[in-house]
Amino acid sequence: MLKYVIKRILLMIPTMLIVTALVFLLINITPVEPARIILGTDVSEEQVENLNRELGFYDPLPVRYFNWLKNAVQGNFGNSYYTNRGVMEEIMSRFPYTLKLSLLSLGLSILIGIPLGVFCATKQYSIGDHILSVLSMGLGAIPIFWLGLLLLLEFSSKLGWFPAGGVTKGGWLAWVLPTITLALGNTASYLRYTRSVMLDSIRQDYIRTARAKGCSEAAVTWKHAFRNSTLTLITITGTTLSALMGGAIVVEQVFTIPGLGVMIVTAIQRKDIPEVMGALVFLALFFLIMMLIVDLLYAVVDPRLKGRFAVSAKKPKKHAAAGKKVA
């Protein structure tokens, strides 16, 4: 297991190299002189040129990339062209908001979507199933920004139940609307995924075995069918969490949350290369680590997959052990 984890972590290195190189290339296709941004308009051409040279702007692209890489490996992601704050410092101050928003809405989607999906599967073709299926398709089709604005209009402006924005001041009430906005679409997809996965496992032969044993319907559904569905649901959760980071960008804009999403969008618009690269490395690493966790969870959930964590050198040993047992 430990060997497997180390192997996976080492494999992250080439992935990160490719990702960073690609984005570095893309963002430099339209060249921006960093010195012009940093110094503003009230300076002479000569000053601009000097600073550009100092920042390595006149070096060829590969050289610039490797210089960036050299610093990045040492944990130095540079300073923002605009605010001159350290990039990592900036990310760390914003990331908690994005993470909190994502986790809250992920939790909400799971808590509502999965039980409803199980209900739909066990009562397939019932009225409740039909209503929920149509509803989930409708909800899944609503664009997040529109939904956010609608909720703001109704529950904040008209009814005044929740504040519009203001998450920075604390107060959990301010989190309610953004969480719901971000969660609704995912709840719908959790419902549909859970329904189809459960429909699949409910029809398996071992469900019939469980019934023949005298299990209650609840035990048949949750202990036998649902347990076999968790593998797929974990996969979906891994990718959903990463997609949530994307969805968070929109929600952060609508509800003025100072999260990572807003930061990236602004940084890209302003061509703030250090910030873009820093945030990108951070998000890519986060994504890769989530994927690793998902893969490790597989082994916990499904014993059949444990074999793939064994590193090849271990295999003959296992066979020898099995042979002894028989004897």
Add this chain to the structure above:
Amino acid sequence: MSEKLLEIKDLKVRYVVGKEVSEAVNGISLTLNKGETLGLVGETGAGKTTTALSIMNMLPQYVSRAEGEILFHGKNVLKMKNHELRKIRGKQISMVFQDPMTSLNPVYRVGEQIGEVLSLHEGKMPKEELRKRVGEILEMVGIPAARQDEYPHQFSGGMKQRVIIAIAIACRPELLIADEPTTALDVTIQAQVLDMMQELRDSLNSSILMITHDLGIVASFCDKVAIMYAGEIVEYGTLEDIFDRTKAHHPYTEGLFNAIPNLNVITPRLNPIHGLTPDPTELPKGCKFHPRCPYATDACKEGAVPVLTEGEHSIMCRRVKDRFKQAEKEEQA
């Protein structure tokens, strides 16, 4: 002397999907006494599994309609409430399924799956005791007790079927329904599993309903035999009644026996029953076997078919009597 354990009276099962009605079981009646083994023989689609599932009242909800009575210890299974059924399933009636590869839950240890039946029906017991009991049951089916911590994918097909049998016999059921328990296994493993089931039957004194399409298994395993065709029992009798080739038989039974190649005679071609099993959504009128029957007359094409009974041996055929009278006449002449 023998006590009635299971009595099926005029069982009819239909599957309704949309406008299509599939008549899977069409009025069968059976009796199974304590300690007896009944073989239920028939080709695919004859309604064998449907009959078995009805006995546990485990037909798929919504799409199936069952009529008639299934009396287990005199109580109608089809009318039982869910909580009553749960007490019977796994404890008094249990079932061995056809496909061992898919009938075990892949994410639980084999021991857990056996232990589940025990704790469901015999109440909670300390972990150590449960492990010991599970170990004993595994040893009964010929698997080392230490393997209870393994998962189903670590077992071979024959071993998995043993585990399924272990689950079925864990609570020493009075009735064991074996739904083609050896179909998915290769021949040597088949023999092992059958031998083991025979031993278990003798030690537990359970009644067994053996569903199969293998006449060889029937001959070595059963006391009584019921031949099923298109949802009806076309012939029923003791093992001797059915396997005695000099006696009168239903044409379908005859066809089944004729289809078995004789090893001592060179047969250039096998001798099948011509035609196909009728579509259960469109069963023929009259005798359901008449389109494939070599002896069918116009009278067979409609109306109810009389049942000819002689002792325990009964045949559902209009022509049997005539044919034998004719044969006797020819002999005398």
